[in-house]
Amino acid sequence: MKPTQPPARLFGDHFLRQLNSEERAVVDRVRGLTAEVLGPSAAEVAQTDTFAWDTFRLLAREGIVGTAFPREYGGSDARQVLRIRIIEELGRVCSTSASIITGTDLSSRAIVAGAAAEMKDRLLPRLCTGELQAAFALTEPEAGSDVRGLQTRIRRQGGRYVVNGRKKFITRGTTSDWFVTVGRAEEDPSMFIAVLVPRDAAGFTISPEVGKLGWYGVPISSLEFRDVEVPHGHLLGAEGEGFDLAQDALLRARIGHAAMALGRAIGAVEIAATYMSDRRLFGKALGEHQGPQWMLADMVTKIEATRALVALAAEKYDAKDADVAIFASMAKLQATDLCMAVVTDALQLTGGRGYLQDFPLQRFFRDAKLNQIGEGSSEVHKTVIGRDVMRRARDADRNPCLRPGSLVEY
Structure with missing residues (x-):
């Protein structure tokens, strides 16, 4: 007898063609985890906004956290085209799981890219296994998407750096051992500096966890630095490279947010379509009515188009293309706005059941909003994209349909 094949997925595996056999095996392992552990436990994880240690340890033990780290430190140095597939699979069932992986990029990328050799040897193997955690301390009460608005000051004093300032909305604040802290040089505010601050540094305070609407399992806190000293090492x-390190971490996190939002949108459509097969209305299945079918058609078509855009952004990151930042903004904008719309429509299609706490879509609905806000709001990315288009339009190849001269002369 031939082995029984698992049923085909509602959304196909065409994007796995970008991956080699080793990378596909990682995706298969993640799918096993979502089916056996992460999906069935997602509702329980989302009951309280405390750090999901069991989920984190599982993902670390299975090497999924390690995909963000170089091989010489125990990781697998995964390409972004694989990372987005991992995050999409996790986002399909559990925002907490997906955000643990995107958060690893955000919290550890600057250490991978910029730490001294001694610090890398000391921290990266233990960050890779989950023995240690790091947090990314960038956002402030009056500075988030606009990194150049940071007010935290860092000054060099002999062989040490002294940090003063406040940070807000810091994920993993209460669980991290090390904090990647970005601020302005006190002597030259146009220059940005990034330093590693240990949890037990004198003058460093972590606030209690701050409650939020969704995304439970990865709580946030505020930080305060009062003459916090760290060694030059x-x-x-x-x-002066603090800004570039922050931008690279944000770039990877934005692509990750897009992949997470896509995964959640895919999960929402799967749930809604299953309900529409089971629910009968006016003598036939809900899914046999034209109106709901058209809603599904719009959702599925837009999701597949957005998957292609996110995959392109990941390819551009791996290839180090000069325009990757704009494509990351487009991917993040499109995927997160689409996810909010899809989850809202999926909840509508499932009626009163969709609004029940026991039904997964209420969790998907609450979690979707933060993707539109975190790592740059949709409105910020629209501004970034629009400015880029106009900057390039001045020197771009002119459309052949136009006659010479200014268009105001038409």
Whole structure:
């Protein structure tokens, strides 16, 4: 007898063609985890906004956290085209799981890219296995998407750096051992510096966890630095490279947010379509009515188109293309706005059941909003994209349909 094949998925595996056999095996392992553990436990994880240690340890033990780290430190140095597939699979069932993986990029990328060799040897193997955690301390009360608005000051004092300032909305604040902290040089505010601050540094305070609407399992806190001193060896990159290190971490996190939102949108459509097969209305299945079918058609078509855009952004990151930042903004904007719309429509299609706490879509609905806000709101990315288009339009190849001269002369 031939082995029984698992049923085909509602959304196909065409994007796995970008991966080699080793990378596909990682995706298969993640799918096993979502089916056996992460999906069935997602509702329980989302009951309280405390750090999901069991989920984190599972993902670390299975090497999924390690995909963000270089091989020489125990990781697998996964390409972004694989990372987005992992995050999409996790986002399909559990925002907590997906955000643990995107959060690893955000919290550890600057250490991978900029730490001194001694600090890498000391921290990266233990971050890779989950023995240690790091947090990314960038956002402030009056500065988030606009990194150049940071007010935290860092000054060099002999062989040490002294940090003063406040940070807000910091994920993993209460569980992290190390904090990637970005601020302005006190002597030259146009220059950005990034340093590693240990949890037990004198003058460093972590607030209690702050409650939020959704995304339970990865709580947030505020941080305060009062003359916090760290050794010169805790510098990340060179003085003045803090902005670039922050931007690279945000770039990877934005692509991750897009993949997470896509996964959640896919999961929402799967749930809604299953309900529409089971629910009968006016003598036939809900899914046999034209109106609901058209809603599904719009959702599935837009999801597949957005998957292609997110895959392109990941390819551009791996290829180090110069325009990757704009494509990451487009992917993040499109995927997160689409997810909010899809989850809302999926909940509508499932009626009163969709609004029940026992039904997964209420969790999907609450979690979807933060993807539109975190790592740059949709409105910020629209501004970034629009400015880029106009900057390039001035020197771009002119459409052949136009006659010479200014268009105001038509």
